[in-house]
Amino acid sequence: MAWNKVAVVGGGLIKFGELFEQSYEQMASGAFDAAVASVDKGFDPQLVEAAFVATQRGTLWGQEGIGGNTVPTAIGLAGIPCTRVENACPSGSDAFRVGAMAVASGVHDVVLVIGVEKMRDKSGDEGLLARAAAGHPVYTRGETAPVLFAPFATRHMHEFGTTREMLASVAVKNHFNGARNPNAHFKNEITIEDALKSAPVCHPLHLLDCCPQTDGAAAVLLVNPDRVAEFTDDPVFVAGFGVATDHPYLHEKNTFTGLRATTMAAERAYKMAGVEPGQIDCAEVHDCFTITEILDIEDLGFVEKGKGGVASLEGETAITGRIPVNTSGGLLAKGHPIGATGVAQIVECWLQLRGQAEERQAEIRNGFALQHNVGGRGSGVSVINILTTNR
Amino acid sequence: MAWNKVAVVGGGLIKFGELFEQSYEQMASGAFDAAVASVDKGFDPQLVEAAFVATQRGTLWGQEGIGGNTVPTAIGLAGIPCTRVENACPSGSDAFRVGAMAVASGVHDVVLVIGVEKMRDKSGDEGLLARAAAGHPVYTRGETAPVLFAPFATRHMHEFGTTREMLASVAVKNHFNGARNPNAHFKNEITIEDALKSAPVCHPLHLLDCCPQTDGAAAVLLVNPDRVAEFTDDPVFVAGFGVATDHPYLHEKNTFTGLRATTMAAERAYKMAGVEPGQIDCAEVHDCFTITEILDIEDLGFVEKGKGGVASLEGETAITGRIPVNTSGGLLAKGHPIGATGVAQIVECWLQLRGQAEERQAEIRNGFALQHNVGGRGSGVSVINILTTNR
Numbered sequence: 141m142a143w144n145k146v147a148v149v150g151g152g153l154i155k156f157g158e159l160f161e162q163s164y165e166q167m168a169s170g171a172f173d174a175a176v177a178s179v180d181k182g183f184d185p186q187l188v189e190a191a192f193v194a195t196q197r198g199t200l201w202g203q204e205g206i207g208g209n210t211v212p213t214a215i216g217l218a219g220i221p222c223t224r225v226e227n228a229c230p231s232g233s234d235a236f237r238v239g240a241m242a243v244a245s246g247v248h249d250v251v252l253v254i255g256v257e258k259m260r261d262k263s264g265d266e267g268l269l270a271r272a273a274a275g276h277p278v279y280t281r282g283e284t285a286p287v288l289f290a291p292f293a294t295r296h297m298h299e300f301g302t303t304r305e306m307l308a309s310v311a312v313k314n315h316f317n318g319a320r321n322p323n324a325h326f327k328n329e330i331t332i333e334d335a336l337k338s339a340p341v342c343h344p345l346h347l348l349d350c351c352p353q354t355d356g357a358a359a360v361l362l363v364n365p366d367r368v369a370e371f372t373d374d375p376v377f378v379a380g381f382g383v384a385t386d387h388p389y390l391h392e393k394n395t396f397t398g399l400r401a402t403t404m405a406a407e408r409a410y411k412m413a414g415v416e417p418g419q420i421d422c423a424e425v426h427d428c429f430t431i432t433e434i435l436d437i438e439d440l441g442f443v444e445k446g447k448g449g450v451a452s453l454e455g456e457t458a459i460t461g462r463i464p465v466n467t468s469g470g471l472l473a474k475g476h477p478i479g480a481t482g483v484a485q486i487v488e489c490w491l492q493l494r495g496q497a498e499e500r501q502a503e504i505r506n507g508f509a510l511q512h513n514v515g516g517r518g519s520g521v522s523v524i525n526i527l528t529t530n531r
Numbered sequence: 532m533a534w535n536k537v538a539v540v541g542g543g544l545i546k547f548g549e550l551f552e553q554s555y556e557q558m559a560s561g562a563f564d565a566a567v568a569s570v571d572k573g574f575d576p577q578l579v580e581a582a583f584v585a586t587q588r589g590t591l592w593g594q595e596g597i598g599g600n601t602v603p604t605a606i607g608l609a610g611i612p613c614t615r616v617e618n619a620c621p622s623g624s625d626a627f628r629v630g631a632m633a634v635a636s637g638v639h640d641v642v643l644v645i646g647v648e649k650m651r652d653k654s655g656d657e658g659l660l661a662r663a664a665a666g667h668p669v670y671t672r673g674e675t676a677p678v679l680f681a682p683f684a685t686r687h688m689h690e691f692g693t694t695r696e697m698l699a700s701v702a703v704k705n706h707f708n709g710a711r712n713p714n715a716h717f718k719n720e721i722t723i724e725d726a727l728k729s730a731p732v733c734h735p736l737h738l739l740d741c742c743p744q745t746d747g748a749a750a751v752l753l754v755n756p757d758r759v760a761e762f763t764d765d766p767v768f769v770a771g772f773g774v775a776t777d778h779p780y781l782h783e784k785n786t787f788t789g790l791r792a793t794t795m796a797a798e799r800a801y802k803m804a805g806v807e808p809g810q811i812d813c814a815e816v817h818d819c820f821t822i823t824e825i826l827d828i829e830d831l832g833f834v835e836k837g838k839g840g841v842a843s844l845e846g847e848t849a850i851t852g853r854i855p856v857n858t859s860g861g862l863l864a865k866g867h868p869i870g871a872t873g874v875a876q877i878v879e880c881w882l883q884l885r886g887q888a889e890e891r892q893a894e895i896r897n898g899f900a901l902q903h904n905v906g907g908r909g910s911g912v913s914v915i916n917i918l919t920t921n922r
Contacts, residue, residue, distance in 0.1 A: 145636070190774070208618040208625075209912035212776040213783075219795060221774030222912070223625050224617040227599040234599075234614050238629055244636035245536070247803075383581070383612030385603040392604075404610060412638075521600035521613070 143412055144531060145244040146362050146378040149371040150179040151487035153358035156325040156475040158260045162355070165214030168193075168256045171357035171480070172215040175252070179361065180372040185215075188361075189248040191222040194235035194255035194479035211254065229426065229515025230383075230523035231255065232482025236360065236511075237381045237525060243362050250367075254359040255483035261355075285428065286342040286350055288390065288518055293344050293431035295396035299446065302434065304344055306449030308335035310430040311348045311472055313458055318469025320499040323484075325354045325475030335430075349430040354475025358484035365531070376493050379415065379508065379528040382408030388520030397446070401522035402439035402514050409524040410441075415508055417441030420463065420526075422492050422502040423510040424485035427470040433457075436512060437465060440524075464502035467492060478515075482523065485511040489527045504529075534803055535922060536635040537753050537769040540762035541570040542878035544749035547716040547866040549651045553746070556605030559584075559647045562748035562871070563606040566643070570752065571763040576606075579752075580639040582613040585626035585646035585870035602645065620817065620906025621774075621914035622646065623873025627751065627902075628772045628916060634753050641758075645750040646874035652746075676819065677733040677741055679781065679909055684735050684822035686787035690837065693825065695735055697840030699726035701821040702739045702863055704849055709860025711890040714875075716745045716866030726821075740821040745866025749875035756922070767884050770899065770919040771803030779911030788837070792913035793830035793905050800915040801832075806899055808832030811854065811917075813883050813893040814901040815876035818861040824848075827903060828856060831915075855893035858883060869906075873914065876902040880918045895920075 152174025154167060162170070176183045193211050208224035225235035232255035239253040296302045312332055318324035330348060338347035361371075368375045384404035387393065394400075410416065417440060425440065427433035434448035442463045443451040451457060457465035468474045468488040471481060489509035491497045507529035514522040543565025545558055553561070567574045584602050599615035616626035623646035630644040687693045703723055709715035721739060729738035752762075759766045775795035778784065784791075801807065808831060816831065818824035825839035833854045834842040842848060848856035859865045859879040862872060880900035882888045898920035905913040 209776045209907040210779050213778050213911075218778055219775055222618075222776050223629060223774070225629075226615040226617055227613075238614060238616075238633075241636040241638055242629075242632045244638065245632040246635065247632055383614070384610055385600045385613050387604050387609055388601050516600040520604075 143380050144377055145365065146240040147365045147368045147375045148360055148378065148490050148527065149363050149368060149375055150175045150183060150361035151359065151490045152178045153323050153484045153487055154356060155323045156354050156356035156477060159355035160260060164256055164258050165210065167258065167355065167357035168211050168254060169215050171254055171256065171359040172252065175359035175361050180374060181370065183361065183371060185217065187250045188217055188220060188252045189250050190220055190242060191252040191254060192235040192239045193222060193224045194231040194483060195224060195257055196226055196228060196231045196478035197257065227523065228521055229428065229478055230482055230513035230521055231479045233485065233511060233513045233523040233525055234383065236482060236486055237383065237523065239362050240378045243364055249364040251362045252359060253362060253483060254357065255480035256357040257477035257479040258355050259353045259477055286345050289429045289431055290342040290345050291390065292396050292435060296431060296434065297344065299397050300449065302449035304336055305332055306453045307344065307349055307430040308332045309453040310427060310433045311335045313452065314427060314466050314470040314472040317459060317467050317500055318473025321469045321474060324469040324473050325352055326473045345429055351428050351471035351476040354477045356475055356477030356480040356484065358480045358487055360483060360486050374494055376490050376527050376529055377531055379526040380409050380412030381525045382406060382412060383523045384408065385521050386519065388517045390518040393518065398439050399435055399514055399519045399522060401519055402436060405522040405524045406440050409526050413526040415526065419506045420508050420510045421504045421506055422464040422467055423512065424468060424488050425465055425512045426514045427466055427472050428476060432514070433465065433470065440510065440512060459500060459502055467497060467500040467502055482511065482513050486525065493527060493529050534771045535756065535768055537631040538756045538759045538766045539751055539769065539881050539918065540754050540759060540766055541566045541574060541752035542750065542881045543569045544714050544875045544878055545747060546714045547745050547747035547868060550746035551651060555647055555649050556601065558649065558746065558748040559602050559645055560606050562645055562647065562750040563643065566750035566752050571765060572761065574752065574762060576608065578641045579608055579611060579643045580641050581633060582611055582643040582645060583626040583630045584613060584615045585622040585874060586615060586648055587617055587619060587622045587869040588648065618914065619912055620819065620869055621873055621904035621912055622870045624876065624902060624904045624914040624916055625774065627873060627877055628774065628914065630753050631769045634755055640755040642753045643750060644753060644874060645748065646871035647748040648868035648870040649746050650744045650868055677736050680820045680822055681733040681736050682781065683787050683826060687822060687825065688735065690788055691840065693840035695727055696723055697844045698735065698740055698821040699723045700844040701818060701824045702726045704843065705818060705857050705861040705863040708850065708858050708891055709864025712860045712865060715860040715864050716743055717864045736820055736822070742819050742862035742867040745868045747866055747868030747871040747875065749871045749878055751874055751877050765885055767881050767918050767920055768922060770806065770917040771800050772916045773797060773799030773803060774914045775799065776912050777910065779908045781909040784909065789830050790826055790905055790910045790913065792910055793827060796913040796915045797831050800917050804917040806917065810897045811899050811901045812895045812897055813855040813858060814903065815859060815879050816856055816903045817905045818857055818863050819867060824856065824861065831901065831903060850891060850893055858888060858891040858893055873902065873904050877916065884918060884920050
């Protein structure tokens with residue numbers, strides 16, 4: 141049985157990419173306009189009673205980190221309550237959960253969840269320098285994101301015989317899907333050979349195993365289900381969610397073949413939604429690196445532990461496969477504007493469940509889609525939301 | 532009628548001050564322990580189902596800005612969902628509101644709201660430099676916080692005859708109160724003469740018109756009211772809250788004699804709680820500067836617009852006055868560790884309503900206490916929570 145207290149009636153995003161020509165506020169405005177335009181029966185922006193803004197690196201990337209109170213003016217809604225939600229890479233998915241709880245609490249009938257991240261205005265060096273200057277206990281030692289995930293890849297290879305080809309197959313699939321998504325950052329198809337031959341970053345991860353740094357924004361509109369008929373005859377509901385934290389540092393991990401935060405979050409989300417992994421029709425999962433998607437599909441219960449690489453290579457996660465994963469192109473091809481990522485994944489799930497994903501459309505049988513992010517220094521947090529067409 | 536869906540059963544803080552010897556995690560842990568110890572019938576920490584962490588300047592002040600997923604491990608609760616909420620100076624009060632909605636949504640029965648801020652490890656210069664480097668559109672032009680509030684003071688003086696003595700009387704009262712609060716940063720009483728003679732910062736604000744930069748942490752425990760008897764026979768309830776945003780920049784303001792975000796937030800909070808300003812027994816309001824408290828007590832409806840200075844000088848807001856304001860010592864004396872501030876104000880309201888404020892105890896007649904913060908570049912957001920003993 142779905143939790144069934146909150147409906148999604150609109151969702152949209154701007155085209156992700158290097159958006160030097162757009163300010164943070166312009167990006168937010170574009171995503172909000174796209175969400176408003178997506179509502180079947182029309183939507184008066186003034187109906188929004190409260191907003192939750194996901195931005196992860198406000199200060200670091202050239203904004204102030206106080207999006208909560210600057211976004212309303214930018215999108216024409218000065219005055220409304222607006223709160224910034226941050227939870228590392230799952231910031232957008234957690235803002236969605238918080239927005240859903242705000243509706244379910246009975247305090248607000250119509251809530252906007254918007255994710256915005258500007259990542260390209262600062263060079264990587266400046267970003268890294270800023271982190272180092274802030275006394276970051278991991279980055280100051282050179283442990284950037286690829287370094288944090290590479291040990292999971294080498295261990296997965298060692299334990300389960302996963303190969304670089306299997307990793308590459310994830311990048312190939314997600315670029316194939318991204319090429320069919322008008323809002324993706326990268327729209328070029330690649331081959332396994334391309335991925336294998338791309339520049340090494342941190343063994344065994346090469347350039348095409350890594351997601352890009354992307355500017356982007358995405359927005360969704362949540363409403364009290366009692367009012368859903370004002371907006372659409374084809375709603376999607378929040379079936380459930382799950383969040384879990386884990387010890388944040390790598391040296392505290394007890395395994396490198398899975399992400400414990402995801403396993404725990406999945407158990408909670410499936411329980412709340414009252415579904416099994418096998419009932420999920422399609423999923424957007426956190427593929428910051430190819431290995432991450434392989435870990436995800438195992439930790440989410442879509443494939444057996446250790447079989448994620450083989451399943452990817454054999455096409456089980458393709459749009460036409462048993463469990464389509466990252467039909468949007470994922471972080472690898474659509475891009476990863478941190479705060480916007482989770483919200484954009486929700487938009488993809490919403491489109492899929494409504495049969496509006498065009499060339500990327502998966503087969504919807506049970507009416508459930510799952511959205512997932514993992515993040516933090518060493519995968520210290522995982523957030524999962526499950527959407528459904530079943531009221 | 533109170534909103535009545537959420538109860539506060541515990542609250543505590545660490546002694547605010549310059550806490551070079553404590554890490555961010557240690558401060559969080561100390562506040563959590565204090566909240567747990569405060570619960571009348573005892574509290575098993577493992578009952579916490581989810582947490583919301585308020586930290587405003589994670590990156591800037593030497594942490595990573597991902598408190599959401601590092602705090603659980605630090606306080607012995609690795610695994611629980613934990614989300615960072617940020618909304619400029621009202622971050623703590625907004626985290627409280629979000630935590631209350633999480634309980635009211637039915638998703639969680641027991642929620643921790645914790646505010647933590649480390650502000651003294653970096654020098655002001657480094658802080659300012661970090662802001663400048665991040666391309667901040669206001670601070671890069673030298674407009675630090677005193678500069679943002681001084682025009683409100685000069686305009687209030689011009690329109691209403693408010694004097695520097697009236698401003699100083701706010702600092703004198705709050706230091707008097709702070710000297711009676713074991714957890715205050717400053718515990719020295721001062722005279723009007725001291726305040727008038729203190730070093731000029733930005734006319735008409737002198738040093739003692741300004742709150743300090745403080746390290747601190749505070750925590751409260753929220754529960755489903757159906758379970759309140761497990762924890763206490765003397766609960767306090769969330770009666771209502773209100774949040775409003777305003778155009779963030781000073782050049783967009785249409786008045787300098789009040790803060791519009793506060794007026795709007797107050798209207799919403801009073802409506803939700805079903806009370807009038809005259810029914811509030813005591814209040815913790817945002818006195819980042821003496822002029823701010825004067826604006827607050829007017830904008831919150833405690834005194835007529837323009838009379839805030841006179842009311843302060845005449846003792847109307849003293850512990851023994853008509854409407855006791857900032858019995859804790861306020862930001863001016865207790866200190867202003869940004870994310871912790873709103874949560875600590877909630878703790879003070881909770882103590883007052885339960886008659887546990889000792890030397891600082893106000894007379895509680897109607898059973899309502901109000902907590903308020905305003906913040907952002909140019910007072911772009913205001914958050915108000917109203918607590919009550921009335922079920």
